[in-house]
Amino acid sequence: MKIEISTSYDPAGLAAEWMELERRAEGNFFLSWRWIGTWLRATGARPLLVRASENGAILALGLINPCRRKRHFLSVDQLYLHETGAPEFDGLTIEYNGFLIARSAPAQTLIEILRALQDRPGWDEIVLSGVEPHILSAAEAAGLRIETDRQSPIFGVDLSATGEGDRFSPNLRAQIRQSRAAAERVGPLRLEPARDIQEALDFFEQLAALHTAYWQGRGKPGAFATDFSRRFHHALIAEQSDLAGVELLRLSAGSQVQGYLYNFLYGGRMCNYQSGFSYSEDNRHRPGLVAHVMAIEQAQNRGLALYDFLAGDAPYKARLGAPMGSMTWCRAQRNRPGLMAEGALRRLYQGLRGLGGQNP
Numbered sequence: 001m002k003i004e005i006s007t008s009y010d011p012a013g014l015a016a017e018w019m020e021l022e023r024r025a026e027g028n029f030f031l032s033w034r035w036i037g038t039w040l041r042a043t044g045a046r047p048l049l050v051r052a053s054e055n056g057a058i059l060a061l062g063l064i065n066p067c068r069r070k071r072h073f074l075s076v077d078q079l080y081l082h083e084t085g086a087p088e089f090d091g092l093t094i095e096y097n098g099f100l101i102a103r104s105a106p107a108q109t110l111i112e113i114l115r116a117l118q119d120r121p122g123w124d125e126i127v128l129s130g131v132e133p134h135i136l137s138a139a140e141a142a143g144l145r146i147e148t149d150r151q152s153p154i155f156g157v158d159l160s161a162t163g164e165g166d167r168f169s170p171n172l173r174a175q176i177r178q179s180r181a182a183a184e185r186v187g188p189l190r191l192e193p194a195r196d197i198q199e200a201l202d203f204f205e206q207l208a209a210l211h212t213a214y215w216q217g218r219g220k221p222g223a224f225a226t227d228f229s230r231r232f233h234h235a236l237i238a239e240q241s242d243l244a245g246v247e248l249l250r251l252s253a254g255s256q257v258q259g260y261l262y263n264f265l266y267g268g269r270m271c272n273y274q275s276g277f278s279y280s281e282d283n284r285h286r287p288g289l290v291a292h293v294m295a296i297e298q299a300q301n302r303g304l305a306l307y308d309f310l311a312g313d314a315p316y317k318a319r320l321g322a323p324m325g326s327m328t329w330c331r332a333q334r335n336r337p338g339l340m341a342e343g344a345l346r347r348l349y350q351g352l353r354g355l356g357g358q359n360p
């Protein structure tokens with residue numbers, strides 16, 4: 001296997017390589033060229049290209065951005081996998097991150113890539129955001145130490161189940177019926193996809209306004225608070241791909257708009273990325289619950305395999321879905337004395353905080 005780490009490549013050539021490999025890989029929406037290409041254009045980033053090949057055939061591709069950070073008493077040279085290291089850009093929150101790897105690639109391909117990266121000087125740690133456990137195992141097998149920043153569960157709905165009775169608890173089914181009935185007093189319920197790109201962009205703007213108002217009311221900015229995030233998602237929605245789909249869905253009761261869902265479709269999996277709803281004081285009014293249930297029904301009717309809520313421990317995800325594993329935001333570090341000391345101090349501090357929370 002030949003592994004190259006290049007600073008010089010043609011963007012158009014990379015797009016062709018990536019899309020060709022995408023058809024031979026077990027990818028996901030966040031590793032599709034629709035996401036990656038939009039990310040490159042929107043950020044203007046020129047990351048290092050990591051390419052693994054064998055007998056002229058590409059087996060794996062990935063993009064890593066070098067970045068130097070001052071952290072506590074250390075200056076740390078980092079590599080960011082499919083991120084920039086700039087908070088205003090990385091707020092997009094990539095998930096199911098990793099290298100795009102061909103289905104036919106040897107099992108050790110990721111380990112070999114990480115070992116090859118260690119032969120390259122000038123970095124202390126690789127920032128791995130939104131990765132699954134097998135990425136961590138490969139990093140450790142390659143001799144890197146994992147420092148975890150946070151971990152999040154994943155919930156989803158297996159669409160092979162035949163109906164609500166197979167998926168939801170009796171109490172949840174009762175709440176769904178109550179919420180539907182409350183909405184239908186206004187008028188017939190509809191969950192409709194945008195018909196074209198312009199309508200999708202209109203739906204997105206309405207979703208972003210509802211989403212931002214909700215989160216700012218709780219003292220947080222929300223996912224669409226910056227001009228960059230709006231520009232990125234406008235470009236993502238307008239992009240075309242026969243492998244990776246974007247769907248904006250509007251929930252209405254009669255003529256009254258209840259809210260929107262922003263979903264990604266890839267390989268038989270529907271992923272709910274974000275949402276925005278119009279809430280009321282009536283606790284029977286649960287537009288988010290109704291929208292997700294209707295979206296799950298529609299996805300099942302289309303023959304999809306999974307409705308994925310992505311990472312997060314929001315109560316509605318656990319109620320509507322079943323556990324599907326976890327994602328981790330972490331750093332894979334070389335054995336640097338300063339980093340090892342920092343990690344030891346961090347664990348000591350966390351342990352002392354835990355002791356401080358215990359009753360005497």
